[in-house]
Amino acid sequence: MTDPAALLETLVGIPSVSGSEQALADHLSGLLAGWGFQVRRRGANLHFELGGEGPRLLLLGHLDTVPPCEGWSGDPLKPWWAHDRLFGLGANDAKGCVAALVLAALALRGKAFGARALFAFTCAEETGGSGIRELLPELGPLDAAVVAEPTGLTVCTAQRGILLLQCRARGEAAHVAHAHLGENAVHKAARDIARLDALRFEPHLLLGETRAQVITVQGGQARNQVPDLCEFMVDVRSTPNLDHAALTARITAELESEVTVFSDRYRPVATDPREAIVRAALAAAGTQGGTGSATASDWACLGPVPAVKAGPGDTYRSHRPDEWLSLGELRAGAAFYEKLVLTYARMASRENQHG
Numbered sequence: 001m002t003d004p005a006a007l008l009e010t011l012v013g014i015p016s017v018s019g020s021e022q023a024l025a026d027h028l029s030g031l032l033a034g035w036g037f038q039v040r041r042r043g044a045n046l047h048f049e050l051g052g053e054g055p056r057l058l059l060l061g062h063l064d065t066v067p068p069c070e071g072w073s074g075d076p077l078k079p080w081w082a083h084d085r086l087f088g089l090g091a092n093d094a095k096g097c098v099a100a101l102v103l104a105a106l107a108l109r110g111k112a113f114g115a116r117a118l119f120a121f122t123c124a125e126e127t128g129g130s131g132i133r134e135l136l137p138e139l140g141p142l143d144a145a146v147v148a149e150p151t152g153l154t155v156c157t158a159q160r161g162i163l164l165l166q167c168r169a170r171g172e173a174a175h176v177a178h179a180h181l182g183e184n185a186v187h188k189a190a191r192d193i194a195r196l197d198a199l200r201f202e203p204h205l206l207l208g209e210t211r212a213q214v215i216t217v218q219g220g221q222a223r224n225q226v227p228d229l230c231e232f233m234v235d236v237r238s239t240p241n242l243d244h245a246a247l248t249a250r251i252t253a254e255l256e257s258e259v260t261v262f263s264d265r266y267r268p269v270a271t272d273p274r275e276a277i278v279r280a281a282l283a284a285a286g287t288q289g290g291t292g293s294a295t296a297s298d299w300a301c302l303g304p305v306p307a308v309k310a311g312p313g314d315t316y317r318s319h320r321p322d323e324w325l326s327l328g329e330l331r332a333g334a335a336f337y338e339k340l341v342l343t344y345a346r347m348a349s350r351e352n353q354h355g
């Protein structure tokens, strides 16, 4: 049986910033093949299956990381231990989750259970999800999915989406000394930005309230000219009760500026708590109710498949210096995924029998 600490250190020790995941995918494929798994590759994505006949459960982790940021107390690409914590880029997001899934697969190997567990590790999760989009057709039909991300092993049953709106305030240029001849586009944008700041939307039960955030503003060209154009970008982290088309229509109606959709690929998602995957995940975690997750993930690419997001680690450690995962968290994560698969298989097959 493989050593969890060594596995985690190996995965974190192979750099895999989005776009450069090949070396890690190659190495992990080699390890898995050495343990007897039938690994399939699609570029820097890989997957393998376990178990018998029954519902098809996807266990999805990502191999890529964001680029290293400033402020690390050591080399983020050369992992180091401090007591039982491994520090390094991706230790928390989300190589700890990948290691936990691999350990769970090793524990499940040779056990009989009435489900098909599809383990998939993707590239490019941090840069738009092209990896899972590429892999999804190859995985076949899915009955449920677990998205492995650091949630402290709480079970997230809802996830925010991302709606990006490009706004353009148009005015009329004039000499600043004759401002009454023009129309100041920056002033118009400022009125709209104040309106956006005051906008309130219906809160979501698990995810809470949603506020439109202006993230960039550009306007004005010369010190002596009334600006005729001001552009600003609005980011709305949407919730499943707020449809993107309705949100766009509402904001368009509020603003003087022109509004166009820049991106709405990340739809908000939620899973009915009565779904077997939710009940199995809650049972495996030993908790009562699901929670919401503010961060986007590959879950947004899975369509209507009932899914939860859960894994070892802490979302607040992600994309920051000195990211770490403890050995205790890794072991608990592996045990959680193993129990989840067995519980889901039992629940889903029992429900199939009862029709």
Ligand SMILES: [Zn+2]
Residues within 6 Å of the ligand: 062, 093, 094, 125, 149, 150
């Ligand atoms: Zn992640």
